[in-house]
Amino acid sequence: MPTFFEDKQIVIPGDLLAEGEYVAGENTYLENNKIFAQRTGLVTYDNKRVNVVALKSFYVPRAGDIVIGTVVEVGFTGWTVDINAPYPALLRASEVLNRPFKPQKDDLPQVLDAGDLIVAKIDSYDRTHDPQLKVGEPGLGKITRGQIMKVTPTKIPRIIGRKGSMISMIKEETGCHIILGLNGIVLITGKTLEDERLAMMAIRRIEEESHTSGLTDRITQMLKTEKGKQEEKKE
Amino acid sequence: MNEKPEKLIDKKGLRLDGRKFDELRPLKLEVGVIGNADGSAYIEHGKNKILAAVYGPREAHPKHLALQDRTIMKCRYHMAPFSVQERKSPAPSRREVELSKVIRECLEPAVFVEYYPRTMIDVFIEVLQADGGTRCASITAASLALADAGIPMRDLVVACAAGKADDTIVLDLDDTEDKLGVADVPVALMPNLNAVTLLQMDGKLSHDEFESAVNLALEGCKRIYAMQREVLKSKYANVKEVEE
Numbered sequence: 001m002p003t004f005f006e007d008k009q010i011v012i013p014g015d016l017l018a019e020g021e022y023v024a025g026e027n028t029y030l031e032n033n034k035i036f037a038q039r040t041g042l043v044t045y046d047n048k049r050v051n052v053v054a055l056k057s058f059y060v061p062r063a064g065d066i067v068i069g070t071v072v073e074v075g076f077t078g079w080t081v082d083i084n085a086p087y088p089a090l091l092r093a094s095e096v097l098n099r100p101f102k103p104q105k106d107d108l109p110q111v112l113d114a115g116d117l118i119v120a121k122i123d124s125y126d127r128t129h130d131p132q133l134k135v136g137e138p139g140l141g142k143i144t145r146g147q148i149m150k151v152t153p154t155k156i157p158r159i160i161g162r163k164g165s166m167i168s169m170i171k172e173e174t175g176c177h178i179i180l181g182l183n184g185i186v187l188i189t190g191k192t193l194e195d196e197r198l199a200m201m202a203i204r205r206i207e208e209e210s211h212t213s214g215l216t217d218r219i220t221q222m223l224k225t226e227k228g229k230q231e232e233k234k235e
Numbered sequence: 236m237n238e239k240p241e242k243l244i245d246k247k248g249l250r251l252d253g254r255k256f257d258e259l260r261p262l263k264l265e266v267g268v269i270g271n272a273d274g275s276a277y278i279e280h281g282k283n284k285i286l287a288a289v290y291g292p293r294e295a296h297p298k299h300l301a302l303q304d305r306t307i308m309k310c311r312y313h314m315a316p317f318s319v320q321e322r323k324s325p326a327p328s329r330r331e332v333e334l335s336k337v338i339r340e341c342l343e344p345a346v347f348v349e350y351y352p353r354t355m356i357d358v359f360i361e362v363l364q365a366d367g368g369t370r371c372a373s374i375t376a377a378s379l380a381l382a383d384a385g386i387p388m389r390d391l392v393v394a395c396a397a398g399k400a401d402d403t404i405v406l407d408l409d410d411t412e413d414k415l416g417v418a419d420v421p422v423a424l425m426p427n428l429n430a431v432t433l434l435q436m437d438g439k440l441s442h443d444e445f446e447s448a449v450n451l452a453l454e455g456c457k458r459i460y461a462m463q464r465e466v467l468k469s470k471y472a473n474v475k476e477v478e479e
Contacts, residue, residue, distance in 0.1 A: 012467045013345075013382050014390030014427040027387065029347075036427065038347065038387035040467060055471050056385040058273070058292070060351075086292040086354040127352050128303070 007045055010055075011037040017050050025051035042211070059085045059153040059183040061122050061131040066140075068148070068181035069133070071116045074108050077101060081118065081133060084150070084183040089131040091120065096135055117143040119179055119187065139179070146177075146189030147196045151207050153184035158210040159203055166206065166216050173223040174199040198226055243400040243412055250412070252281075256405045259395070259455055264376070264466040266383045272359075274384025278376040281409055282366035287376040289384040292354035300355070305348040307355050310339035312373060314362040334370055335360075341374055341394070341423045341433035347387045356386065367410035368396050374423050374433065375459060382467055391463055392432055394423035395455035397448040399440060404447050406455045420445070422452040426460045 003018045005011060015037045017028060024030040027039045028050050037043065041052040061067075061083065069089060073080040078092040093101040096111055112118065118133075119140050125131035135141045151159070159180060160167050171178055176190035176199045186203060190196040202219050209215055244250055254260070260281030269275035272288035279285075295301035312334040316325050327335075338360065346356070358380070360373045371394035378392040398408045400416040413419050418438025424431055431453075440448060 010468050010471055012391065012464060013388035014425065016427055029389070031389075031428075036389065038389070039385055040382055040471070054385060056274075056383070058385055086294070086351050088294055 003045055003050075005043050008042045010040070011043045011052060012040050013037055015043075017043055017052075018045070021048065023049045025049045027052035027054050054154050056152060057154045059083070061085050061087065061089070061125040062182075063122050063124055065122045065182040066119065066179070067122060067133075067183040068117065068119050068143070068179065068185040068187055069183070071112050071114050071118065074112070074114060076103070079108070079112055081120070083120075083131065083133075084153075084181075084185060085131070087125075087130045089120075089122070089133050091118070091133040091135070095133070096141075098136060112142060117148065117187075119143060119181070143187060146187050147200060149186050149188070149200055149203065151184050151186060151203065153182065155207045155210050156180055156182055156184060158215075159186075159206050161216060166219070169216060169220055170199055170202050170223070173220065173227070174202070194230055198223060198230075201226070239415065240411070243415060244403055244405075248403075250400070250405065252409065256403050257451060257454070259407045259458060260409065262459060262462055264379065264462055266379050266466055266470050272380070272384070274380045274382070274386070276376040276379035276383060278372050278379075280368065280372040280375075281407075282364060283362070283369055283372045284364040285369060285372050285376050286361045286363060287373065287380040288359045288361075289356065289377070289380040289386070290359075291356040291384070292351040292386070293357075295353060295355040301353045304352050306346070306351050308339055308343055308346065308348065308358065309355060310335045310342070310358040310360070310377070312338055312360045312362070312370075314365060314369075318362045318365045334373075337433065337435070338370065338374055338377060342377055342381065342392055344430070344432050345378060345388050345390055345392045345425055346381065347389065350387055356381075365410070367408055367413040368421070370394070371396050371421050371423070375463065379463060379467060383470070390425035390427045390430075391460065391467075392423050392425055393456045393460045393463055394421060394433060395452050395459055396421040397452035397455065399438065399444060399448065404444060404451055406451050418444075418448070420448045420452055422449060422456060424453060424456040424460075426457060 018035045024035045035050050037052050039054040041054040044051045067083045069081040069083040071079050072082045081089040083089045120133040120135050123132040123134040174195045179187040188196050188199045263279040265277040268277045269288045274289040276287045374394035397406050398419040400412045418440045420436045423433035
């Protein structure tokens with residue numbers, strides 16, 4: 001039962017990763033008792049399970065995910081939202097209004113118009129239906145202020161860090177409120193534009209260096225020196 | 236340029252451009268060259284210069300084309316008006332429409348089309364300069380672009396042609412050899428699965444000649460595949476360095 005790569009080596013689609021009694025994990029597939037890679041990424045052998053951590057991917061919706069999207073169309077009974085996925089998401093009017101939707105009374109563009117950004121949760125999604133969104137929970141709904149940035153969806157777990165260590169550190173250092181959409185869109189709201197810029201800088205850096213170790217410490221260091229520079233400027 | 240050479244292969248067994256019978260033209264590959272696209276690649280194969288860009292999977296347009304059980308793949312092979320000596324009309328010609336279909340059908344088996352139903356993957360191939368063997372170079376570039384887009388694939392696809400010039404079986408024909416030669420056999424291969432996804436023949440070959448041409452083309456495919464691998468990995472070379 002041989003394996004053909006070392007842990008954390010780069011593999012490309014079609015690479016033979018293992019043969020024999022292994023289980024095909026993420027981004028791999030099984031054929032004739034052999035496991036091949038489906039995407040470019042770093043291979044990990046976890047006991048009998050072979051995974052590939054993709055270096056580039058796109059967002060595929062999953063029920064329960066928090067996402068950030070843009071309203072692209074106002075329909076008769078709801079909105080179509082672009083969530084940076086292969087499928088457009090649907091948001092029902094009754095879901096936002098929190099009561100039955102009355103076409104004679106309610107004016108949808110007044111509630112949400114094309115171009116508005118929203119934080120939402122994916123209510124349901126499967127192969128046969130486009131994702132449905134819900135916003136009836138605290139923290140969800142229309143975005144009124146802050147900065148939006150796009151990152152590769154596969155990098156979101158790295159930005160969160162182990163048990164949220166990375167993201168809570170950035171929040172603490174910059175004093176910003178940060179919402180990470182699992183679809184790769186990040187919302188940053190801070191007291192000043194400088195704070196928001198600082199948080200964006202940190203996230204960019206994480207995206208670029210996501211596969212290095214000791215990153216949390218380096219980011220902390222960077223944020224501290226940058227803050228020091230800003231204070232100097234003020235004086 | 237327009238003078239017809241008498242012989243395609245000289246007494247020493249060398250071809251018009253000085254290559255041996257089993258030699259490839261110089262090859263240059265690049266990935267991620269188009270920022271707007273989800274995935275892209277550029278190939279220089281001899282005098283061929285080809286760009287490939289991939290978009291998707293994304294919402295299928297027009298909607299009635301969408302399939303309930305799989306992604307639809309769309310492919311557009313197009314030659315720029317300046318890609319050949321005589322200006323080529325930019326409208327898709329009969330040949331281009333056919334090649335689009337051939338390339339699509341050759342890439343489809345490599346993609347897990349059943350993963351994202353009701354969506355569409357667009358593959359755009361733009362030939363900037365043509366010198367024989369553009370379909371093979373296009374396939375090689377397009378499969379790199381698909382992999383670059385992060386689309387799940389069974390394997391990369393790599394293509395190479397072999398054929399007969401004068402009375403020798405030669406690898407990787409250029410434009411003159413293609414036009415004045417006897418036959419041309421383009422082959423596309425998924426190297427790890429050892430599966431052929433494209434096999435065409437233009438011209439006349441005996442059974443034995445055909446077999447040796449296919450084997451030679453497969454040999455060429457494997458050589459190009461090695462370069463394909465390297466270029467796809469080199470995009471993330473910095474990741475690897477830091478890892479060590």
